[in-house]
Amino acid sequence: MLKRRIIPCLDIKDGRTVKGVNFINLRDAGDPVENAREYVRQGADELVFLDITATIENRKALAGLVERIAAEINIPFTVGGGINTIEDVRVLISAGADKITINSSGVRNPDLITEIAGQFGSQCVVVAIDTRFADDEWTVFVDGGRTPTGLKTMDWARKVEDLGAGEIMLTSMNSDGTKAGFSTDITALVSSSINIPVIASGGAGSMEHFRDVFFNTACSAALAASIFHFGEIDIRDLKKYLSENNISVRIT
Amino acid sequence: MIAIVKYNAGNIKSVANAISRLGFESIITDDPLELAGADKVIFPGVGEAGSAMKYLRERGLDKTLVALKQPVLGICLGMQLLCRSTEEADTKCLGVFNSDVMLFPPVDKIPHMGWNNFLTLKGELYKGISKEDDVYYVHSYYAGISSCTSATCDYILPFSASLQFENFYATQYHPEKSAEVGEKILLNFLQL
Structure with missing residues (x-):
């Protein structure tokens, strides 16, 4: 049986892992390769590295980091943050990333999604969608959640599938950082309406939240950052709990 | 020396990395003599079948690959290209395995992406591996079950998780991305 996936997300700044809540009070949390290794030991199914580096010089160093990760890590990993062109993608894929994730650039230039899928295959294109519920409607935001696009989330998700994305990473801005649980309503809606895998993101605060999102939606994976970073949940314990609750996960 | 076939498909470096983690050396080459002279050949691949076959x-x-006498391991697209044909771009393939590759019917998410266990398994690649062990898959097309099938997996329908015929071995899943289970399988191949 295909397993539901648990995906820790690491925020990277200038080649180091950083921890913080909503990009505020960032503090250094070590070498991403070391952090990744620990997650692999705990049984993570995939990893996501999001680069939040500001300067172009440090962005170039990202490829070097990706090479180190690829040399060390024996599970699939996705790299994202600031990808704007097919050349950005080529650099990361040749450095060893299995998948890349794009967000704002996909909204501004939907052809980019098709172009990446055409050159590197759909399986490597994860489109991140940041969505917020307001005025009775789920809509899409870009630029780290600062800019509304007016796009309806369901419409954009369907379009992204048509454009050739292999997977959607759906982050609920209403839940992100709250630790009050994933937004199961929009996750259920999107995951049952499209035919590519959906990664639920935003709001994980307890093991029950993972059970709820897997139980109530057709999402293929659930992603979280802080609860894994701060050691609040060990992935081994989480998977044991999910398994006891009849959610099919990979036990190592 | 382990030779990895160089062609226009992705994840070649991931395979080289995995081999190096296991303590073996590899070269990435498309030179027929180097390929023929290697102890083992790995034919990896992520990408589109039509353009990959055209490139080969x-x-x-294409001729170099089917003439190889040493153990060969096809991975993912590499496995599909070793089959008779694929529905992807309606492509005639290398025909080492008597399986045909088809698109999954759209009754569940496609691609089949993530970790899945085995329904059945047999042969040298699976020494120390059990049916409950999970390996990592990413694919939209699957090889049907044939006399070459050495392991099966269930997603939408039972399909070939791996194939074997004479010196040719192939996996639909990615051993190089399948954590410790994948490393055991790769090591079993490298120690053939």
Whole structure:
């Protein structure tokens, strides 16, 4: 049986892992390769590295980091943050990333999604969608959640599938950082309406939240950052709990 | 020396990395002599079947590959290209395995992406591996079950998780991305 996936997300700044809540009070949390290794030991199914580096010089160093990760890590990993062109993608894929994730650039230039899928295959294109519920409607935001696009989330998700994305990473801005649980309503809606895998993101605060999102939606994976970073949940314990609750996960 | 077939498909470096983690050396090459002279050959691949086959034919690599006598391991697209044909771009393939590759019917998420266990398994690649062990898959097309099938997996329908015929071995899943289970399988191949 295909397993539901648990995906820790690491925020990277200038080649180091950083921890913080909503990009505020960032503090250094070590070498991403070391952090990744620990997650692999705990049984993570995939990893996501999001680069939040500001300067172009440090962005170039990202490829070097990706090479180190690829040399060390024996599970699939996705790299994202600031990808704007097919050349950005080529650099990361040749450095060893299995998948890349794009967000704002996909909204501004939907052809980019098709172009990446055409050159590197759909399986490597994860489109991140940041969505917020307001005025009775789920809509899409870009630029780290600062800019509304007016796009309806369901419409954009369907379009992204048509454009050739292999997977959607759906982050609920209403839940992100709250630790009050994933937004199961929009996750259920999107995951049952499209035919590519959906990664639920935003709001994980307890093991029950993972059970709820897997139980109530057709999402293929659930992603979280802080609860894994701060050691609040060990992935081994989480998977044991999910398994006891009849959610099919990979036990190592 | 382990030779990895160089062609226009992705994840070649991931395979080289995995081999190096296991303590073996590898070269990435499309030179027929180097391929023929290697102890083992790995034919990896992520990408599109039509353009990959075209690339192999234009360079004569199709003939080189099927003539190999040492153990060969096809991975993912590499496995599909070793089959008779694929529905992807309606492509005639290398025909080492008597399986045909088809698109999954759209009754569940496609691609089949993530970790899945085995329904059945047999042969040297699976020494120390059990049916409950999970390996990592990413694919939209699957090889049907044939006399070459050495392991099966269930997603939408039962399909070939791996194939074997004479010196040719192939996996639909990615051993190089399948954590410790994948490393055991790769090591079993490298120690053939």
